[in-house]
Amino acid sequence: MEQGEGAPGAVAGEDRDGEGWRVIPALERLRQRAKDVLEPVHYDYFAGGAGEEVVLGENPRAYDRLALRPRILRGCAKRDLSVELPGARASMPVFISPTAFHKLAHPDGELATARAAAAAGTVLTSSMAASVPIAEVTAAAREVDRDAAVWFQIYLQNSREVTACLVRRAEEAGCSAFVVTVDSPVFARRARERTHPFSDLPPDIAAENMRDLPGSEPGALSDVEMSPEVSWEYVAWLREQTALPVVLKGVLHPDDAVLAVDAGVDGLLVSNHGGRQFDAAPAAAEALPSIVDAVDGRIPVLVDGGVRRGGDVAKALALGARAVGVGRPVLWGLAADGENGVREVLEALRAEFDHALTLCGGRGLADLTRDLVVVRGSGAAW
Ligand SMILES: Cc1cc2nc3c(=O)[nH]c(=O)nc-3n(C[C@H](O)[C@H](O)[C@H](O)COP(=O)(O)O)c2cc1C
Numbered sequence: 001m002e003q004g005e006g007a008p009g010a011v012a013g014e015d016r017d018g019e020g021w022r023v024i025p026a027l028e029r030l031r032q033r034a035k036d037v038l039e040p041v042h043y044d045y046f047a048g049g050a051g052e053e054v055v056l057g058e059n060p061r062a063y064d065r066l067a068l069r070p071r072i073l074r075g076c077a078k079r080d081l082s083v084e085l086p087g088a089r090a091s092m093p094v095f096i097s098p099t100a101f102h103k104l105a106h107p108d109g110e111l112a113t114a115r116a117a118a119a120a121g122t123v124l125t126s127s128m129a130a131s132v133p134i135a136e137v138t139a140a141a142r143e144v145d146r147d148a149a150v151w152f153q154i155y156l157q158n159s160r161e162v163t164a165c166l167v168r169r170a171e172e173a174g175c176s177a178f179v180v181t182v183d184s185p186v187f188a189r190r191a192r193e194r195t196h197p198f199s200d201l202p203p204d205i206a207a208e209n210m211r212d213l214p215g216s217e218p219g220a221l222s223d224v225e226m227s228p229e230v231s232w233e234y235v236a237w238l239r240e241q242t243a244l245p246v247v248l249k250g251v252l253h254p255d256d257a258v259l260a261v262d263a264g265v266d267g268l269l270v271s272n273h274g275g276r277q278f279d280a281a282p283a284a285a286e287a288l289p290s291i292v293d294a295v296d297g298r299i300p301v302l303v304d305g306g307v308r309r310g311g312d313v314a315k316a317l318a319l320g321a322r323a324v325g326v327g328r329p330v331l332w333g334l335a336a337d338g339e340n341g342v343r344e345v346l347e348a349l350r351a352e353f354d355h356a357l358t359l360c361g362g363r364g365l366a367d368l369t370r371d372l373v374v375v376r377g378s379g380a381a382w
């Protein structure tokens with residue numbers, strides 16, 4: 001089996017995409033299949049990370065450095081995996097984090113992902129840079145389950161008129177929350193762009209939410225901007241633009257978590273963008289506990305980055321996360337087998353998480369508590 005970024009001793013720059021040895025077999029098979037079918041430039045766009053991909057590897061490794069001390073004899077024959085999230089109730093504590101351009105993975109694009117998420121009873125966060133407009137994404141989800149929840153991810157644009165227009169569109173499409181990504185004041189620098197420079201997107205694929213926005217010609221596409229001008233004042237303004245829950249994505253410092261609560265947001269997503277933005281950032285699992293402590297139960301804390309196994313989900317919840325997001329595994333499932341591939345990823349994670357919960361003696365998510373977590377090699381509690 002291929003060694004890779006999660007493997008001890010993996011060398012940066014070699015086999016960086018082979019997460020294989022540590023992920024559950026179904027996910028690894030789908031990733032291999034995705035690698036076989038995708039154009040190398042598209043595979044590298046999905047798989048890659050910022051800089052020399054240190055954080056990309058650290059995200060999964062941080063989970064490996066933790067262990068769970070199971071509780072015994074707790075009578076856990078009946079278990080409830082469901083969870084309350086901002087604007088949604090999910091059947092399990094695993095949701096889909098926003099990733100751009102699903103049509104690069106499969107011709108059905110976000111329509112397939114939305115159907116799979118709805119069938120699994122969980123949330124799809126549709127990217128502002130999705131290759132299907134948000135109204136079509138929510139409609140696809142609702143065809144499967146009329147109560148399906150879809151969140152809309154947004155980058156705050158320099159023009160507030162443009163941001164406000166995107167907010168209205170997502171509301172009209174029936175999204176139930178906004179995920180505002182705040183970890184990207186600039187575009188990332190990614191090592192794989194040297195080997196596979198980003199060509200233009202194929203002519204039939206575009207960021208469809210960016211059509212017909214204020215200031216552009218009818219039918220024209222606006223750029224997705226990442227702006228260093230964005231500040232807390234903009235978040236406060238956005239808070240006034242919508243009654244829907246707002247989740248801030250990309251929070252890594254506990255002081256920012258406190259500022260976010262003060263700004264009136266409804267949830268935090270602890271994330272380093274899957275290691276794609278800042279290669280000196282901490283692993284998501286390592287940033288999580290201090291943020292959970294700073295928030296002190298006032299709003300739910302979510303986390304994404306490097307979650308590849310049910311045990312990782314259990315560790316994140318034990319550290320205080322309400323739920324975890326997955327990014328790349330969903331893209332591998334989508335590329336490998338469309339809607340069915342995404343379903344397979346979600347159901348594999350559900351089954352593994354349920355198994356881990358049972359082994360921890362848990363009946364529900366609240367039974368995963370921080371006292372279960374120890375640091376491997378030291379035996380010390382977290
Ligand atoms: C190909 C790709 C595209 C992404 N696009 C977005 C995006 O449009 N907006 C966003 O907030 N995050 C984006 N992300 C980051 C994900 O939301 C998420 O934070 C990350 O993938 C989680 O890590 P994982 O892939 O290890 O699960 C993207 C990630 C990938 C891999």
Ligand SMILES: CCCCCCCCCCCCCCC(=O)C(=O)O
Pocket residue numbers: 041042045100129198199200201207224273276
């Ligand atoms: C070969 C793939 C082509 C990629 C084209 C990139 C165009 C960038 C403009 C949209 C940015 C979307 C941000 C997505 C994101 O957060 C991420 O990749 O990470």
